[in-house]
Amino acid sequence: MASQFGQLFRIATFGESHGGGVGVVVDGCPPRLAISAQEIQRDLDRRRPGQSRLTTPRQERDQVEILSGVFEGQTLGTPIAMWVRNEDARPEAYEEMRDIYRPSHADYSTEAKFGLRNWQGGGRASARETVGRVAAGALARKLLAALAEVEVLAWVSQVHELEAPPPPPELLSREQVEAHPTRCPHAETAQRMAQAIEAARARGDSLGGVVSCIARGVPPGLGEPVFDKLEADLARALLSLPAAKGFEIGSGFAGTRMTGSEHNDAFLPAAAHAPAKEEAHAPPLRTASNRSGGVQGGISNGAPIELRVAFKPTATIRLPQQTVNRRGEAVTLEARGRHDPCVLPRAVPMVEAMVCLVLADHWLRQRALDALPR
Amino acid sequence: MASQFGQLFRIATFGESHGGGVGVVVDGCPPRLAISAQEIQRDLDRRRPGQSRLTTPRQERDQVEILSGVFEGQTLGTPIAMWVRNEDARPEAYEEMRDIYRPSHADYSTEAKFGLRNWQGGGRASARETVGRVAAGALARKLLAALAEVEVLAWVSQVHELEAPPPPPELLSREQVEAHPTRCPHAETAQRMAQAIEAARARGDSLGGVVSCIARGVPPGLGEPVFDKLEADLARALLSLPAAKGFEIGSGFAGTRMTGSEHNDAFLPAAAHAPAKEEAHAPPLRTASNRSGGVQGGISNGAPIELRVAFKPTATIRLPQQTVNRRGEAVTLEARGRHDPCVLPRAVPMVEAMVCLVLADHWLRQRALDALPR
């Protein structure tokens, strides 16, 4: 269960950074969904290293191979296994890790858990594990588009102290996000972010930041009222990404500084609305504001889902650091290896993938629950 | 699955705010744990309404009845059902809700999901559902104490604009938290918070804030490296509480404004440590700082787990609000009913319960996984 995610649209990832490769098995994807390796590859290409000067120079083409579950361009309804070979693993670069616990890495806690040292490249804690998530997320994205015209879009909204002004949630497009290697859609801030990231790399240091995400077209009624609240499952999904340290939905922490009368989202009378879709049984409503972030009481209300994820600065830096080896002795670490000075640009497709996985799962769950005629 | 939580220490809550009562079934609690109804009641008393002038005047004694799974003062290893009758439900107070969607409540999204209106008192979205969580959490707390001397302690660290200075994480005690009805351990801030809450109530408005939580004594090795990261399961647990809108672990959102060299937690050479316990197989290490919040790569590292949860201001206010009825017509709502002007003080035992449930579950999972001799 440790490496599985989802209840009905369920994925299981496998593989280590320095083994043969990384992959995923998707179980529960409905049959008859048109899908091609190219569509999966598109999202993988946004995640892979070596896309720009802002990311790690590790060279991985990350070419996906679909091992099962797809026949003549359609899903079969059976498990879909996808697999990406590691091509540029350099275990020798990690030789020094045999013995040293890197600060704020998973080395020490992983060894404490498993009782052995898998010193090559971070094992499952490596961001390379997210290849499987992004591949599965691309499938979930395609499913959501087929089911309900849901669109999930993330972008870099903050790097270190640099914050981009919030874009209008209805108008932001993938093209605007992809226009700059930082994946910040605000051109001027993007430019400054890139400079900050390159300066950090030059210094041997690293930066963190915030990825924002919006999901448009989510029908009302997804999510459960108690433990499996939509925001709870989203929080888990996003905190499961490497380096994530915080999650907000809607007004988040800022909302704690408002009063109820300021914070509540007033419902507006229905305009000349399109007739209700199958999923929407209460009258389709709008709200004057969206501090709820598209979710009320754990259940989507039809407004865009808006969330933010905090990523800490990359733990791997070249600057010398004090740490301890396996014998408990103080040592100084000067890390080599190839790493991103800032994970934010590559985190964007990971965030989208996790949001797509949560929404696809809840869509199927709601379909099962809503079995009787209304 | 919608109302279940946990994998090995698993709970299922049931009951509505205005039905016969609320309860929980705990499945997977190890046998031979000494437990009494009084120990469960202690945490329920901290959650129940009517504790102080700061909370709702609804009168509920919330007396727990253990229906099964305990015999002669010990758990049997079989399901433990616990049940609390509703005593002061006043459905007539909700008569107006038959027809109106309250802003930022779950009314509309719940009806969209279930295709019917359960208008009495918020149904499962009511904070009354958390009775079952707190009862189960008390059991988890007892188990954690028996297994590993884990101690979980939450407190109110912010109400609206009022922030308490952070207490020293090693020294804070339950007594300090319980000394004031706000459950803020900083006396002066607590006093001001109480005034702000009473003023909000007088105005017919409401306030939000932040609950902080620490877990001390957690052994290294709990949590899984990928989806079931400890921080991911904690985030889900806490975002599943009513009114929660944000979650941070360790440095959280503030950590995004640091560089890697500032943020990394340096490991310190082991002092003359006690010999490793069964759970700790890597040498027990300390870190010079705890921006990781006790979790690295999803796995506990032995440092205190530190987290924060944002709660929005209560959606129910007496001030008039614009909204819409079930026919889509604009109406003005002037809510009556009995509600907390600020949920923070009562959220403290809820946060502790969810953290205890996550830790107990992961403790059992790690015990299963770590089956072979080291």
Add this chain to the structure above:
Amino acid sequence: MASQFGQLFRIATFGESHGGGVGVVVDGCPPRLAISAQEIQRDLDRRRPGQSRLTTPRQERDQVEILSGVFEGQTLGTPIAMWVRNEDARPEAYEEMRDIYRPSHADYSTEAKFGLRNWQGGGRASARETVGRVAAGALARKLLAALAEVEVLAWVSQVHELEAPPPPPELLSREQVEAHPTRCPHAETAQRMAQAIEAARARGDSLGGVVSCIARGVPPGLGEPVFDKLEADLARALLSLPAAKGFEIGSGFAGTRMTGSEHNDAFLPAAAHAPAKEEAHAPPLRTASNRSGGVQGGISNGAPIELRVAFKPTATIRLPQQTVNRRGEAVTLEARGRHDPCVLPRAVPMVEAMVCLVLADHWLRQRALDALPR
């Protein structure tokens, strides 16, 4: 998980034979299903002790109380908790059990597992635990009728050496089964079974037998091709009943003595069939025989599902038996207590309940999976 069953229509039972009572929480039942306590009670009345001279004289009215999840005669889509108080528990009758392991009972293995002795009345191993299953099964039965006109019918087909001739599967009715307290629809065999059971009781001995079950109206397409084959989930469901020792679907063990050419079920050309229902997308077919028992490759094929369950003779007998006490010493047991000399008649509603639970769960699973237009 130990006391939970089902993936989407999921139940959790709780309670011991000699605690306050027994109950169940049903999670995942679709909203808007009309249900009354009377409908639940109808199946409980078929399960309860004291129905006839053939069963235990323990007097339990088994009146169900619905604690949550139903409002104004309809399911809410939230957890449905149901509860039956124990009324005629006589723990003193089990005093002797404090110390003795009853042969072929769960006493010894349960103590080995849990490390303690819950000596009163068999704890969770008591057939009283099935109250919760039958209550939940009644709900599943109602759901199946609403969804797809599925009808599940079980009967006693064998007691000891007495076998009833197989009834025509299309024509057998509940009335025929309920016409005799043995629940054998073949009047002459029923009469002889009753005599055999009464004779066994008089001797202080007990009898076993076989319950047969048919499910009519199951649409093709339920069940999964690999681990969650419909017959696999049915087998698990039925082997989880107390005293069950064997399971067959379709031709079962007898089919192993046929050749493939004798055993295969020939498909017949479709007659002037009713147009395909939503669930049936391949053309509705019939087979000339039903040795498959309504399931092929783990998936229902539209033919009646036919299965058989073997129940061993009741372990509790009054005849003296050699056994061992907790100190490992040989002792002679002459059991008192009130028990069924033959569980078969009361097993009939239990078998039906388990089959209904499996089918309802798979119906919802198939609804989720079959999400895209055909």
Add this chain to the structure above:
Amino acid sequence: MASQFGQLFRIATFGESHGGGVGVVVDGCPPRLAISAQEIQRDLDRRRPGQSRLTTPRQERDQVEILSGVFEGQTLGTPIAMWVRNEDARPEAYEEMRDIYRPSHADYSTEAKFGLRNWQGGGRASARETVGRVAAGALARKLLAALAEVEVLAWVSQVHELEAPPPPPELLSREQVEAHPTRCPHAETAQRMAQAIEAARARGDSLGGVVSCIARGVPPGLGEPVFDKLEADLARALLSLPAAKGFEIGSGFAGTRMTGSEHNDAFLPAAAHAPAKEEAHAPPLRTASNRSGGVQGGISNGAPIELRVAFKPTATIRLPQQTVNRRGEAVTLEARGRHDPCVLPRAVPMVEAMVCLVLADHWLRQRALDALPR
């Protein structure tokens, strides 16, 4: 969930008979288990086609490749992916299947479920899917040996009308089973079974039979008292194998013809026993007979677990058969393709694998549950 099995030792299989290959991901295997590809291969070699003249002539070497989760000869505690390429798939041999529903195959029910025809070689319903189970089962077997010296051994006890006399359960060895290609340890019966199978093949017909299985060294206390009874999980595991139609534990169906006084297993006073292992907390007891089959009340009692599985005759035969095509028209099928005239010999390692998977899972579950000192 459809293609997953187990709760803590959990496997997910993937792959089709005529895609690239078949595989499995094992999640939850404890770290630090010594394992090699050769140990996995040993069981796969017993399952693969082409072993003898009794099985299908399809030529597959079934060479396993371990893709992840093993490093330097030890499990890492992370997901173990294993993969076997298809080498001798001949999709052209199935060209005729595009259009025809083969009797007693999964063709029709699978199409009814998934709404499409994956006509090449039976898809997931192919016995080739069991490659993943056998690979994972080999891992479980190794784990069980490391944990508790459990030994699981299956054999062919019946083919068509030919029944082998039951071997003494304590003495039967793997060598005796493997001595003959039928995997029947009784030499004379084995010889006659081989003749019968070859005669059936020559006629174009097929045979079924029974596989028996014993698990020795299982500690008391495995299994759960209600739904997850050990026999229930075993029944599900074994009925999930292709062509399985029945399951018995201990006395099974034959036990229904005994009285309680004949059937009960008397406990015997403990002899000069070895001191109790960690798993056995009640005094280790023996029983005079083992009609319980090693399980009482769903929980192992320390006696050997004994079970039997009925396999129907292979559905694919060369003799002409009446059936129907996708347009509902009557057609005569004369199947070609390469198939086993009797699956029994190759079913032996499959049965063992499923039993090992169930026992390993329950062993880990019991370790988690039994967390407090006795």
